[in-house]
Each structure stands twice: as structure tokens, then as C-alpha cells.
Amino acid sequence: MGAEAGSGLGNGDAGAAPPAAGRPRSGEAHRAILDATLELLQEVGFSALTVEGVAGRAGVGKATIYRRWPSKLPLVVEAFGQLPAFEDVDTGALAGDLKAMLTRYLQAFLSTPLATVYPSLAAERAHNPELGQVLDPVLKGRRRPLETALQRAVARGEIAPQVDLDLAADLIVGPIAVRLFFRGMKIHPSMVDPMVDLALDGIRRNGTRTE
Amino acid sequence: MGAEAGSGLGNGDAGAAPPAAGRPRSGEAHRAILDATLELLQEVGFSALTVEGVAGRAGVGKATIYRRWPSKLPLVVEAFGQLPAFEDVDTGALAGDLKAMLTRYLQAFLSTPLATVYPSLAAERAHNPELGQVLDPVLKGRRRPLETALQRAVARGEIAPQVDLDLAADLIVGPIAVRLFFRGMKIHPSMVDPMVDLALDGIRRNGTRTE
DNA sequence: ATGATAACGAGACGTACAGTATCGTAATCG
DNA sequence: CGATTACGATACTGTACGTCTCGTTATCAT
Numbered sequence A, B: 001m002g003a004e005a006g007s008g009l010g011n012g013d014a015g016a017a018p019p020a021a022g023r024p025r026s027g028e029a030h031r032a033i034l035d036a037t038l039e040l041l042q043e044v045g046f047s048a049l050t051v052e053g054v055a056g057r058a059g060v061g062k063a064t065i066y067r068r069w070p071s072k073l074p075l076v077v078e079a080f081g082q083l084p085a086f087e088d089v090d091t092g093a094l095a096g097d098l099k100a101m102l103t104r105y106l107q108a109f110l111s112t113p114l115a116t117v118y119p120s121l122a123a124e125r126a127h128n129p130e131l132g133q134v135l136d137p138v139l140k141g142r143r144r145p146l147e148t149a150l151q152r153a154v155a156r157g158e159i160a161p162q163v164d165l166d167l168a169a170d171l172i173v174g175p176i177a178v179r180l181f182f183r184g185m186k187i188h189p190s191m192v193d194p195m196v197d198l199a200l201d202g203i204r205r206n207g208t209r210t211e
Numbered sequence C: 001a002t003g004a005t006a007a008c009g010a011g012a013c014g015t016a017c018a019g020t021a022t023c024g025t026a027a028t029c030g
Numbered sequence D: 001c002g003a004t005t006a007c008g009a010t011a012c013t014g015t016a017c018g019t020c021t022c023g024t025t026a027t028c029a030t
Helices: A027-044 A051-058 A062-068 A072-081 A094-111 A114-125 A129-156 A165-182 A189-201 B027-044 B051-058 B062-066 B072-081 B094-111 B114-125 B129-156 B165-182 B189-201
Strands: none
Touching (some): A027 A051, A027 A062, A051 A062, A051 A072, A072 A114, A094 A114, A094 A189, A114 B114, A114 B165, A129 A165, A165 B114, A165 B189, A189 B165, B027 B062, B027 B072, B027 B114, B072 B129, B094 B114, B094 B165, B114 B129, B129 B165
């Protein structure tokens, strides 16, 4: 954590050694700020979120926020990190695992600001490379359960060992991302099964291989 | 912002009847504004784009912009509509069509602000339903060539007729969207072939069907 | 021609918010 | 108990939105 200076996207000093003297930072204020951030993200969305609004909702001065986060963006990144991600489910078969995991994950989109924050972070990272560096470890952790399930399937022989699992994971979540974020569609739970089945079996009619 | 009656996301009055009297709107200014918008999107990205900057670059007064577009967002939507989309390629086989189309499309991402504008619009639509109404027809038109290629494949018997082509199209573009926008990855042209092949053939080992 | 009308470039204006700085106060350490 | 640092509050600077008003210019109707 040493080279903190220069990034502009610090992560809130979690776990850093406290200074020897002076009043310690209030963990209560820290939590109140993150809670208020998530509430307001839910209510007004990312682009209408103001630091002043967060301070007011949290009952906190603006300086208390800027003392912890250098700007609005890393605050939202940290709040985002507390939102639910994929949870591993082991049903014994790949299709069952994926369907259960996607169903649960989609439910999280209904009860959290995930659907708002995700595309906002994606938009921001497009012209803010530093954000990517902070965001990537978080994103990687969020999809790890997906890769775990795929690795189990390889071990069981459901997936050929030469398949690129990273790409496979993107193939699974891709249609959901496209529909949710770019096309603005609501995804009915009954849609999960056909989505997973198509990704697992492929678009092309079996046995029509031309190569 | 204001309680702007109706849409608030007008599309620039394209095709509307001109008023009987008065100086007509300058088509030259219109084009200069859109060009400046695309240039600045390319240079500074969406969130750093300012209307004042566009006006300056276009050599136009701010009022001239606001006379045509009610805010920055619909201006960007219209500029976005002029960026390259999928172009249909007919090679006689689905895999070839898709690989050619994706390769060309990915090249467009390198020479236009597509990579910046796309996720920004996605972020904005998440809490601005009106944007969706303006955006959806544009998006639908952009992916039509993809669906055309898929329909050809159905006619050739490469795809079973019961396959959901809309979902299939999302499966094709999904991994690209995820990698480009959410994971911030650069997609090397050599990655197109494995991407298409995996979507066409599926993740699961053939003949391992458990249902 | 001439007047009515509306768009033009320029830029002033009010509002909102980011991020900084400065209050007086409160908590913790040596 | 004094030094130090965080606290909530709030004033401040700077930027950009979106509105408005200039004086000017292009087009139409008479």
C-alpha cells in the first residue's frame, strides 16, 4: 500500500496503520458515508450523485468524505465493492451451477444499485485508465465463482480441457450484460435457462461443422 | 434541466417542415456541431465533453446548439448514430460472415469514439428511460446486419429454426462488449476467430449432454 | 423595396456542484 | 494538560450547464 501517492484513486486506507496522535477517524462516519452512497446511487443513479448529497444524507461534512476518498469516483468504487457478486453454487452439473448462479445474481440487480453502477463504471474507465487499475481486481474477484464452476466442469469432463475458460465466462455473462446494460431489457428469470443452454450448446446446429 | 414537456430528447427536428418566415437554420452549422461533437468525444471522452467546448470547436454560439438539441445527451445520441455500425458480409457460411463482420466492426472501434460513447450511453440510459426510447431504434438498426447474417444461416440449415436469433446475436456480441467495455481489454484481431467459434459451437464438450 | 420574422455568433447571467480551505469543537495520545 | 488530528459546518474558487439578451443577417410576404 506504500505507493499510495500519485494514484488519485486511493481505496480508503482500509487496514493502514493509524497515526500516532490525534483524534482517530470515525469508523461510524466511514460506514455512514458508504451507506448513504449506496442509497443515493439506488435513488438518483450515478451521474446525479453529488458528494454534497452524500454528506448531507450521511450527516457528515464534505471534508470528512474528501479526507477518505480523493474524489467521487473512488468512493463509488468502494461502495460498488460491497454489492453482491456471483456466489458459487455446486449442483454437480455445469448447466445447473450456471443457471442457479445467474438466477441469484440477477435477483441482486433488482435489490441493489448494481444495474446503475456497473455501466457507469464501465463508461468512466473508457477514458480513465487509473480507474481500471482500481476496478480490475474488484471485477476479477466478482467473477471468480464463475470460473470456479467452469473449472469443476473441466475436471468432470463436461468441458474440453483446451477451452479458454476466461472466454467461456464472458460468453456466459455477455448476453446478460448486453441486454441489461446496452439494450435496457428486463431479464425474466425464465430467460436464464435458454441463455445458459445456448451458451453451452452453441448457436450452430450440431453436426453441421464445416471445418 | 427543467420540466421540459414531452420528451426532452428531441432528435434535431430532422425532416420537420420549415417555418414560413425568418432565417432558415444553417445546415452548415448543424454539420459543424456534429463533427465537433465527434472530434471532442474522440479527444476527451463523453464525461469531459462540454457544450461550450463543442460550440467553440464548431465556431458556433451555444444558443445555436440548444436551439437544435435540448441538452448534451441527445446531441451525443445523434452524433453516435453517425458512427459506423455492423456491415453485412456474405461469405456463404455463418462462421465466415461473423468473423468478417466482427473484424471490421472492431476496427471501427479504433478509429472512432465508439468505445467511449457506447458505454456512456449505456450508463445514462440506466436511470433515464427517455434516452432508451431514443436510443433503441438506433441500436436496433446497428445490429440488423448481424441478424440478417443469422437468418441466412437458418435458411441454409446451419442454425436450427427454433433458435432464438435475438439471443444468438447477443451471444455473439456479448463477449466483445464485456471485454471492451467492462474489462477494458484490447481485443486483438486474432481473438475474433476463437470468439465466434466458441459461440457457434458452445462451451460444453459435444456429446456430453446430460439432458 | 421594405418590414416581419427567426436564426446567427457572442457572451453575460444564475444555478449547481466539485474540490479546497477555514472555522470552532471534540477525541485521543504522550 | 498540551499537542495533534478528525469532526461538522460552511465559505470559497472554479467550471459548466442551460437561459437569456445583445446587435446582426438571411429569408419570406407584401
